[in-house]
Structure formats: C-alpha cells, structure tokens
Amino acid sequence: MHNYPELKIWQQARSLVKSIYTLTDSIDQNQQYVLISQMQRAVLSIPSNIAEGAGRHTNKEFVRFHSIANGSAFELETQLFLCIDLGYVSEENVSSVINDLKEIQKMIYRLSESLKQSLDS
Template structure:
C-alpha cells in the first residue's frame, strides 16, 4: 500500500486536473456539456485511479489502476489536441498542458516497470 500524497505521479496528476479545470472555464459555453465535460472527466480520472490503486492491497491491483490512469491520460491528450485543432482555445495555453500529460504518461510507464 502506498501513501498517495507522497507519489509524485499523483501530485502531477492533481496539478494536471487543476490546470485542465482552469482551461475549460475559458471555453465557449456551447462546449460546456460536450468536450468540456469529457476533458474534465478524463483529467480527474487520472489522479483518481492512481489514488484508488494506491489504496489497494496488492501491486497487481495497483498496476491495473495505473493502466486505467494511463488510458485516461491518452484520452485527455487526444481531447486537448482536439481543442487546439478546433481553435476552441489558444494553442499556447494547451501546449504546456499537453506536455504535462505526456510527462505523466512517461512517469506512469516507469512507475509500472518499477513495481513489477
């Protein structure tokens, strides 16, 4: 069992979710229940699944939830690209969030290898 607050990947995922929420607050209102909702769910799913896995009783279960978190990070990555491609927000605002998302993906991959 891991103390979730001590996990750097969880800390980064929380930072990512907060940044995503700030970005989506600036999106057009007509996207509120469409892409915005999807983006928020993906972003919160990453940290939530890391936390749930950390609270499980085995490394196998933890790895399973890290896999789910990784899937959510790729989902979020795709949605952020769409925001940019659809010109719903400034590309300069999205790019640092995409980079943080990629960093978390790399951390997740490394962490999964470590807990094997």
C-alpha cells in the same frame, strides 16, 4: 498499500486537474459542454485511479489502476488536440498542459514498469 499523497505522480496529476479546469473555463461552455465535461472527467480519473490503485492490497492491482489512469491521460491528450483542431484554444495556450500531461504519462509508465519488475522477482 501505498501512501499515494507522497507520490510525485499523484501530486502532479492533481496539479493537472487545476490546469484543465482553468483551461476549460476559458472555453464557451454552452457550445462545447460535452467536450469540456469529458475532459474534466478524464483529468479527474488520473489522480483518482492512482489513489484507488494505491489503496489496493497488491502491486498487481496497483499496476492495473495505473493502466486505467494512463488510458485517461491519453484520452485527455486527444481531447486537447481536438480543442486545438476545432479552434476552441490555441496550440500556444495548451502546449504547457500537453507537456505536463506527457510527463505524467511517462511517470505512470515508469512506475508501472518498476512495480511489474517487483512482481516478477
């Protein structure tokens, strides 16, 4: 088992949750309820799956949950681009959030690759 609260990736994913909730608060919730709800579920899935994977007994399971978290990160990225396309937010308002999200995606990838290498040895 891994001590997930000490993982920088988990800490940054928690911070991203706050950023997304702040961002979605600025969108008219009555008209865009489905998209906002989906974005909030996707962002919650990232740190949740990292934590759940950390609680599993093997690195193989941990890697599997990283894959799920990474899928949620790419889902969220798409939803952020859709918000821009639909005019709900400006690109300037979400650029820092997208950059943070891309960094989390890279961190998930690097940690997963590191864990995979330990499985091969």
